[in-house]
Amino acid sequence: MNRFLLIIIKTFYPLIRKWNVHTDQLEIILDAKLKMDGRRPSMFNQRYNKGNAKGQDWLSMALFFFFGLMFLALFAAINDKVSAFVLYFSGWMVVLAMTLISDFTEVLIDPRDNYILLPRPVNDSTITVARVLHILLYVSKLSFAFALPGFIFVAIYFGIPYLPVFVLQVLISIVLTIFLVNLVYLILLRVVPTKYFKEAINYFQIAFTILIFGVYYLLPRIVEKSVVENINVMDTPITWILPPVWIGALWATLAEWQISPKSLGLGLLALTSPILALYAISTYFARDFNQRMFSISQGGSGNSDKPKKVKTSGKSALSTWLALKLTSNRIEKAAFEWTWKMMQRSRDFKLRVYPSIALVPFFFVYIVLQGDGTVAERLSQMREGHQYVILIYLCLVLLTTPLNMLSYSGQSDAAWMFYAHPVNRPGTIMLGAFKAMTLLFFFPAYLFMFFVALSLWGPQVLDDFMFGGVNILLIGIFVASFQSKRLPFSASWEIQKKGDGFVIGLMTMVLAGFLGSLHYFLLTDKALIIIGLSILSALLFLVMMRNYRQTPWSKLNY
Amino acid sequence: MDELNTQPIITIKNLFKSYGSKQVLKGIDLDINAGQIIGYIGPNGAGKSTTVRILAGLDNQFKGEVHVNGINVREQPLAVKKMIGYVPENAELYEVLSPMEFLTLIGRLHHMPDEQIETRATQMLQFFGLGEHKDERIDTFSKGMRQKTLLISGLLHDPQIIFLDEPLSGLDANAVIMVKEIIDRLAQQGKTIFYCSHMMDTVEKVSDRIILIGGGKILADGTFEELKQKEGDTLEQLFSQLTGETDYSNLADDFLNTFKD
Incomplete structure (x- = not known):
């Protein structure tokens, strides 16, 4: 194909030479560039194997x-x-x-x-x-x-x-x-x-x-x-x-x-x-x-732009405050703050996570619009049938998407610092990262969805959102505990493509399906049972978090 | 100080290491005393970085016995990591962080108090001319600025033993002089420096003792003066005599002859 294209270009050489172009060099450059195209992953093909990609x-x-x-x-x-x-x-x-x-x-x-x-x-x-x-x-x-x-x-x-x-x-x-x-x-x-x-x-x-x-x-x-x-x-x-x-x-x-x-x-x-x-x-x-x-x-050095300063004024930063309140030791706190910054600033991470998360509101509207009748009729149907519970479990994406991406980075080689310094249990770092991810991605969006639901369907959504929220957290920590254990941002994207995504995806769906069905079919009218079960789920979540924190180096995949 | 110098702080006995079928270290035996600056040199692929990784507790897949400050590295790597500083060769950094954020993370991993990290990191960055850049993202840094950040990360927690793997890579002349001085002062304080490099002139100047490895074994071990008496006038001559080709003059001629076609 490339050879054919180059032959076509050759027919225009007499014209091209008039522009002071050295056609012999041009052919060599084009040939090399076309070869590289054949080995470069396109935006539609991210499943790309370095080394043998042709x-x-x-x-x-x-x-x-x-x-x-x-x-x-x-x-x-x-x-x-x-x-x-x-x-x-x-x-x-x-x-x-x-x-x-x-x-x-x-x-x-x-x-x-x-x-x-x-x-x-x-x-x-x-x-x-x-x-x-x-x-x-x-x-x-x-x-x-x-x-x-x-x-x-x-x-x-x-x-x-x-x-x-x-x-x-x-x-x-x-x-x-x-x-x-x-x-x-x-x-x-x-x-x-x-x-x-x-x-x-x-x-x-x-x-x-x-x-x-x-x-x-x-x-x-x-x-x-x-x-x-x-x-x-x-x-x-x-x-x-x-x-x-x-x-x-x-x-x-x-x-x-x-x-x-x-x-x-x-x-x-x-x-x-x-x-x-x-x-x-x-x-x-x-x-x-x-x-x-x-x-x-050249990395923008030819421009007079000043290098971007990052906010490091510490104590006033939200991440520092949250880390202080929500972590149980210094290593976990350090991991929380570091993961928070990495998630906010890493381009490759954001590119993979943001689109999936931003789709949640679209699905929200999609589900509301699905079915017969006007929008007002649909909203009324959803309130009476408690169909908004489906929307609650849709928010699982807000947790599982960043969770699935958390271990990977274009700068994964920089993870040497965790291995070279005295970290007793990597689980502490992983839990700090899990908390940061939950706080940064899941909570704000879930709260937003809650307030939207509250304004549409009234206070009856309160217990459902509470139970659903705790269940989602439970599924999140369950997935984190059973998927391939890695430190945050410590593995390359190549590994992510070959990873255990299918099994984990299946596991997430089964869990979400089970808890969601239990919630939707059996419990929607039983507020007291829901509150009781929420406490149970929350306790289970806390136990699993403690267990996750104890992850030793020997269980780590690195 | 004398007492310190007679106590072996690093002991390596019969160290073997393979990567698959390729044997990299073939029986290294070493005793290193506290307060010494060890120049660890050898050709590419000789096993210098591998030795350092084992000593730093990063690799426990080896044969033999390795003790750092009396601690068995294989059995208690964490205890070793607490007392050492490690500056790896060509290390990556999380570039979206600022050097201050990176050093804060490293300090916290060593359980240093935040106030101490901030004061010490700010001062160290200042010394290396990075004070103004402490809140800028590392992805805007030159290679030398990154290397300085990396060096500081290895020294921040005031370790007893410091492993430096090509620490001067990418540094400008002033920074090189400064690092040499720092190494010298650290040794005077009784700290042990294990210095891997290809730069013979620097090794020659800073090291109390030079260890040359090649083919996975120790080929020479002694002070520069001792080695000079045995093999040649400069470390470069010694290096080439013990690790391979000696007639570089003929090789250069042969290379230039390739143009005569």
Whole structure:
């Protein structure tokens, strides 16, 4: 595949040479970069084995082919084919943009270029063109994989003469997506200090992931099937600002010959916008872009940003106060405060935990909206049937997600300090970490959910939330005690991927299912029994915590 | 002081260590007295860091007897860890912490009172020129600044025995001078320093006794003056004579000949 792409590039060598590019060097650089792409995990493939990873690019292409196939379902669900195209290209542009933001942050901010290429006799034009072509080739591969099912579908369903229109739509969507991603980068580069650019990109990804999942789960609930079937996107003027609508309008004009000022105008936008976008990228956006990217790849040292100071003023910090109140010895206290800071500041940890946690409110709304009747009727049904108990046990995610990630870190080698210093029982550190995690992630969100439930269903939720909360804590400490025991942030993410997640997940589900069912089916009307059982669960939780604290080095997996 | 110097504080008897089928240490015997600065040198892969890891109680998969201050390292690693300071080679740090936070954690692991940790860490950071950076995240630090933080973490709790594995890595000239002085003063206080390094000139200057290992065995052991009488004028010459190639001049010529193609 790479060889084929390089041959295609070769046909443009006479033109490329005119830009003062050394094509022999260009070929070597591109070849190396494409090889590295094949060995780099993409955002859609995190199950990646260091050392023997090959064909990652093929895997990405297979995934994009699958996405392309999936999105074709829109043509079966929606009667208006122009609207189907609009949604098809919306999905495609989102997926491509996500990939570009995720994968190309790494490619664009690749410091290896500075260490490996810049000291060699390779001129600037060659490096710049190599970078641009690299992105172009990467996008081409993914676009080809995504568009292939659509290409076959258009050929069969509409006929071969319609294929050029589809290809044109795909090309426009690619250019506009690259433009929009550039725009995001540019805005972030202007707004966010260079030093925190990568972090900002990560938060952007987190927010986007949450949004996509939210839309995926909630939209089908909110919008009725008949509405989807008869949707006509172009009839709503507000949608005209969206590029996929212009691309859809192109189909209306060139394929369906809908000649109206609306479709002609939007179609014209589809044709002209890529040219304007390319002009904007080459003139306005490219200005100081490379310099800023170089600065980021150097760790932001080229920028005048002051290094970020952390709050260490100690006693007034919430974590210090909580550690003081909730831990039983100095080592546990130290572990509590350290874990709290690590969880708040570690980018890789936040990237893995925050999206799952942020989905809880979406599921909350999803469950409320599920079923017949208006929202008010559903809320009333849930109060009478105590169905909100399901929502309580949903909050288990708030505890188990960070718990499953707590042992892992991109800086796991730094855990040497626990082995090199006199720590009597690692269980003390693990319990301190467990408490910090519970306080930071579970309690605030659970309290929030409680107050939401209280406002919706009244004081009857009080005992249920108490019992549910203690049960969740019990499940949490149970899982912590029986999963592979490791010190916090002491194992690499590679180990996490090969870990015992399935067994633990199953165990969590069984426990949650048992306690949740017991609660929902037998106890919802028995407040006194619930309070009694809550005390019992709390006592059991305390006993298990004591036991967890006693974990010796010999039980540790390290 | 004399009395201190005659008491072996570290005793290694017939130490063997393998990684799989590869034998790294093949019978090391050593007695180290308190208050000595031991320069522990050897080529790459000779087993220097392995010896230090065993002495620091980090690895109990070995054959032989190892005692630190009379304590059996295999049986009571925790007791050993309480009295030693350890600065590993190329160690990672949790970079999202500030040096102050990192040192607070280390101090607490040694059960030091918070006030003492704060005062001592602040002063030590100040000495190494990191006072202004004590609340900045380590991920903004240069290699030298990280190494200084690591060095402080090994000394913070005022240990009796200090294991330093390439402690000068990444440090600037001023910091190197300062570390050498600190090592010297610590030894004067009766502390034992076990110093692993490739930097012959530093080892030559700071060590009371130099131990050269190669092929998993001790090849030479003595003061610099004693070793010089036996093998050569400099430690570098001694090193190359005992650990491998001696004719580097011919090797360099051969290397340059590769350009004549």
